Amino acid sequence: xxxxxxxxxxxxxxxxxxxxxxxxxxxxxxxxxxxxxxxxxxxxxxxxxxxxxxxxxxxxxxxxxxxxxxxxxxxxxxxxxxxxxxxxxxxxxxxxxxxxxxxxxxxxxxxxxxxxxxxxxxxxxxxxxxxxxxxxxxxxxxxxxxxxxxxxxxxxxxxxxxxxxxxxxxxxxxxxxxxxxxxxxxxxxxxxxxxxxxxxxxxxxxxxxxxxxx
Amino acid sequence: xxxxxxxxxxxxxxxxxxxxxxxxxxxxxxxxxxxxxxxxxxxxxxxxxxxxxxxxxxxxxxxxxxxxxxxxxxxxxxxxxxxxxxxxxxxxxxxxxxxxxxxxxxxxxxxxxxxxxxxxxxxxxxxxxxxxxxxxxxxxxxxxxxxxxxxxxxxxxxxxxxxxxxxxxxxxxxxxxxxxxxxxxxxxxxxxxxxxxxxxxxxxxxxxxxxxxxxxxxxxxxxxxxxxxxxxxxxxxxxxxxxxxxxxxxxxxxxxxxxxxxxxxxxxxxxxxxxxxxxxxxxxxxxxxxxxxxxxxxxxxxxxxxxxxxxxxxxxxxxxxxxxxxxxxxxxxxxxxxxxxxxxxxxxx
Numbered sequence: 001x002x003x004x005x006x007x008x009x010x011x012x013x014x015x016x017x018x019x020x021x022x023x024x025x026x027x028x029x030x031x032x033x034x035x036x037x038x039x040x041x042x043x044x045x046x047x048x049x050x051x052x053x054x055x056x057x058x059x060x061x062x063x064x065x066x067x068x069x070x071x072x073x074x075x076x077x078x079x080x081x082x083x084x085x086x087x088x089x090x091x092x093x094x095x096x097x098x099x100x101x102x103x104x105x106x107x108x109x110x111x112x113x114x115x116x117x118x119x120x121x122x123x124x125x126x127x128x129x130x131x132x133x134x135x136x137x138x139x140x141x142x143x144x145x146x147x148x149x150x151x152x153x154x155x156x157x158x159x160x161x162x163x164x165x166x167x168x169x170x171x172x173x174x175x176x177x178x179x180x181x182x183x184x185x186x187x188x189x190x191x192x193x194x195x196x197x198x199x200x201x202x203x204x205x206x207x208x209x210x211x212x213x214x
Numbered sequence: 215x216x217x218x219x220x221x222x223x224x225x226x227x228x229x230x231x232x233x234x235x236x237x238x239x240x241x242x243x244x245x246x247x248x249x250x251x252x253x254x255x256x257x258x259x260x261x262x263x264x265x266x267x268x269x270x271x272x273x274x275x276x277x278x279x280x281x282x283x284x285x286x287x288x289x290x291x292x293x294x295x296x297x298x299x300x301x302x303x304x305x306x307x308x309x310x311x312x313x314x315x316x317x318x319x320x321x322x323x324x325x326x327x328x329x330x331x332x333x334x335x336x337x338x339x340x341x342x343x344x345x346x347x348x349x350x351x352x353x354x355x356x357x358x359x360x361x362x363x364x365x366x367x368x369x370x371x372x373x374x375x376x377x378x379x380x381x382x383x384x385x386x387x388x389x390x391x392x393x394x395x396x397x398x399x400x401x402x403x404x405x406x407x408x409x410x411x412x413x414x415x416x417x418x419x420x421x422x423x424x425x426x427x428x429x430x431x432x433x434x435x436x437x438x439x440x441x442x443x444x445x446x447x448x449x450x451x452x453x454x455x456x457x458x459x460x461x462x463x464x465x466x467x468x469x470x471x472x473x474x475x476x477x478x479x480x481x482x483x484x485x486x487x488x489x490x491x492x493x494x495x496x497x498x499x500x501x502x503x504x505x506x507x508x509x510x511x512x513x514x515x516x517x518x519x520x521x522x523x524x525x526x527x528x529x530x531x532x533x534x535x536x537x538x539x540x541x542x543x544x545x546x547x548x549x550x551x552x553x554x555x556x557x558x559x560x561x562x563x
Contacts, residue, residue, distance in 0.1 A: 002393050002400075002423055004562060005331040005357040007289070008381040009310075011368045 097123050097131065097200055102159065106135065109154035113147045113182065114139045125201075131163075133196040134171065140180045144190035148173055152194050163198040171195045221248075222379060223276070223283050224556025225269070226387070226549070227367065228290045229258045230412040230436075231502070232272045235549055236283075237530065237556035245530040245557065250538065251275035252545050262366045266373030273374055285376040286559035287367065288551040290384030290411060295328060295358035296428045297321055298335065300351045306332055313356060321356065328358040335425050355425060357383045379559050384551045385409065385416040385428055388500060391526035391554025393423075396498075404492035408479065408521075409550070410501035410509075412436050417479060419486050419494075426486055431478045435503040441471035457508045468512045476516040483517075497521040500550045526553035 006012075018024070099121060110116060118136035123129055135155065139147035148170070156168035176189030220240075226233040236249040253272045259265035299320060301309060309332050317325025335353040364381065371378055382390075388409050393400040400423060407418040413434045419427040442453045445467040456464035483494050497519055503509055504523045513521040525546040530553070534542055 002336060002390055003333050003355050003386050003425060004558065005333055005355070005382050005386055006380040007329045007331055007357065007359050007364050007383070008287075008368065008378050009331060010329050010361075011364065011378065 095126070095129075095201065097129060101162065102131075102133065102198075105158040105162070106133075106155055109158045110137075110151060111147070111154075113141045113144075113187075114151050127201055128199060129201045131196075131198045131200055133198070135194045135196065136192070137194075138176060138180075138189050138191055140182055140187045140189045142187065144176070144188055145173060148190050148192040148194075151192075155194060155196055159196060159198055163200055165197070165199040167197040169195050169197075219284055219379075219560070221283065222556045222559045223273075223285045223376065224387075224552035224554070224559070225272070225285055225287045226290070226384065226551035226555070227287055228384070228411065228551075229292070230255050231548075232268055233545070233549055233552045234272055234276060235527065235552045235556055236276060237553065237560065239560045245560070247527055247530045247532050247534065247542075247553075249276045249534065250542055250545070250549060250552075252541075252548065259370075262369035262373065265366065265370035269370055269374035269376070273376065283376065284379035284559065285371055286379045286555035287371070287381045288384045288387035288555035289359060289363070289367065289381060290416075290551065291359060291363060292414060292430075293360050293363060294383050294385075295321075295323070295325070295330075295356070296383060296385060296430075297356045298425065298428070299354050299356055301354055302350055303352050304354075306334060306354075309354060325358060327361055329361050329364045330356060330358040332356045336423050353424075355386070357386060359383070380555070380562070382555050382558060385418055385430075387551040387554035387558065388416070389418050389420065389425060389428075389554070390558045391550040392418075392420075392498065392524065394554060394557045395524060395526040395529045395550075404486060404490070404494050406479075406483065406486075406494045406497050408497055408499050408501075410434060410438075410475075410499065410503040412502070415475060415501070417482050419482055421486070421490055421492050426490065427482060429478070429482060431475060433475045433478075435501070438468075438471050438503060438509075442467050445470060457506050460508050460511070465508055465512060468508055469516065472509070472512055472516065476513065479513075479517060483519075494519065498524045500524060500547055502548055504547050505544070523547045524550070526550045526557070 102121075103119075106116075106119075114137050116135060116137040118134070120134040120136075122132045124132070137148075137151070139145075139151060141147040152168050152170060156166055159168075160166035171193040173190060173192045176191050178189050179186045180189055181187070221236065221238040224235045224237055232251075232253045232255065234251050235247050238246045238248055240246055251272050253268060253275065255268060259268050301320075304312070310330060313320055313325065313330045313332060317323060317328070317330070332354045335355050337353065359381075367381065368378055388407060392405065392407055396405075399405055400420070402422060404419070404421040407416075407420075409416045409418075411434045413432070413436050415431045415434055417427070417429040417431060418425065439450060439453060442448075442457075442464065443450060446453060446456070446464065448456070453464065457468065479497070486492060486494060497513065497517065499510060499513065499521050500523060510521045510523065527542075527546050527549050532539070532542060
């Protein structure tokens with residue numbers, strides 16, 4: 001076209017400037033950022049609300065369970081005490097030393113020429129227990145010392161068959177001053193005291209080896 | 215990059231009538247008018263609301279075609295400013311700023327309240343580029359409208375729901391429309407355009423693409439009818455009827471009434487022939503009054519030159535509903551400004 005005029009140019013320029021107005025664009029940008037923050041806030045608020053609800057629920061649950069837990073703990077302590085007592089009792093029962101077999105074997109080892117006047121026993125140690133037995137008596141016979149020796153040997157053999165580390169020693173062996181009638185004959189006597197040592201039970205389990213450090 | 219629009223609404227925004235055409239570009243040189251509307255205003259729409267209402271009504275007559283379409287507006291206003299100035303070769307955007315800042319110096323008029331735009335007038339003869347003879351000077355067309363009018367029209371278009379494309383002055387639209395309709399004459403001859411409006415008429419003289427003269431004459435259709443009713447003592451309808459019948463007395467009255475216009479046209483022809491060694495062979499008349507055969511006959515006789523009407527839409531194909539065909543043919547002479555604005559917008563894009 002030959003001639004071109006546009007009297008709208010001012011309005012169009014103004015509108016174009018308004019469209020590209022940095023302040024307006026900044027406001028749009030900031031509004032968008034603010035909207036994002038608001039959205040994030042709402043999201044976090046909702047999340048916090050959910051967490052608080054969960055916290056309240058757990059707290060109420062905890063409040064409901066706390067007395068029960070205390071009671072359970074108290075009960076646990078009581079039961080532990082009971083268990084300890086029971087264990088102790090069981091241990092004591094299990095670790096008992098049975099004197100009867102020992103006495104039976106001693107009785108079997110004593111001949112008719114010997115009279116036991118005193119019997120004392122002592123037990124020491126846990127697990128592997130050391131038993132000390134003192135047998136006092138009077139032996140009679142043509143050789144009362146030999147009779148006493150036979151008794152000592154017999155006791156050692158008899159008990160040694162069943163127990164470990166059995167030792168049998170005379171603490172004292174003396175000729176007696178009295179005479180006794182045996183089978184219609186007067187015979188000399190000897191007084192003796194035999195100390196029998198033996199070991200009963202089993203060794204306690206060794207402690208576990210320390211863990212090797214890397 | 216935005217796609218160039220292929221259709222536009224050209225609006226002729228006169229003080230007493232509004233006209234519009236919906237022009238589509240189908241091919242580089244193929245234009246189609248798919249709709250048109252014309253609306254006569256009982257009184258000038260002086261507010262944006264009133265003008266917006268009228269524009270809305272106009273677009274409604276076009277079947278709501280204005281929705282989401284750009285508008286190319288041609289404004290005819292007595293307050294419009296049209297000047298041809300001579301300046302050293304200056305880019306138009308700089309000259310536009312210079313006019314805005316120093317209107318008094320360049321136009322001898324205070325233009326602070328005007329929206330101005332300018333364009334270089336193409337010259338076919340380099341030796342004649344400057345009438346003042348100053349070497350290196352170019353002729354520029356300067357057009358302007360009061361800023362409040364521009365804002366009012368912009369607001370009215372917004373209210374009517376149409377997008378703003380361009381706003382051109384009515385006479386320049388008619389000049390461009392003539393190029394669109396009669397390209398060969400526009401490029402090779404001297405041509406004389408007379409657009410008879412309601413209260414004023416515009417005379418445009420060009421030679422081989424170059425705009426030589428633009429003048430506004432305070433005589434229009436309203437003045438003609440008032441003169442005829444005054445001379446004959448008859449009513450408007452009787453005057454119209456007598457003119458249609460080419461009543462001898464009425465023809466004589468018309469001759470008397472057109473005396474002033476004929477004198478102004480003769481002086482403009484004289485101006486052209488004095489400045490350029492060119493002869494005007496024919497006058498091209500447009501506007502509402504140009505529909506009258508009597509008026510054309512009287513002008514031809516008085517000026518001793520053939521006067522004929524011309525229509526820019528004759529260059530376009532008309533794809534209109536059958537009901538609009540007759541009205542379109544009758545109003546074709548009146549649609550030059552609207553068609554020129556639309557064609558300028560489509561060609562400019």
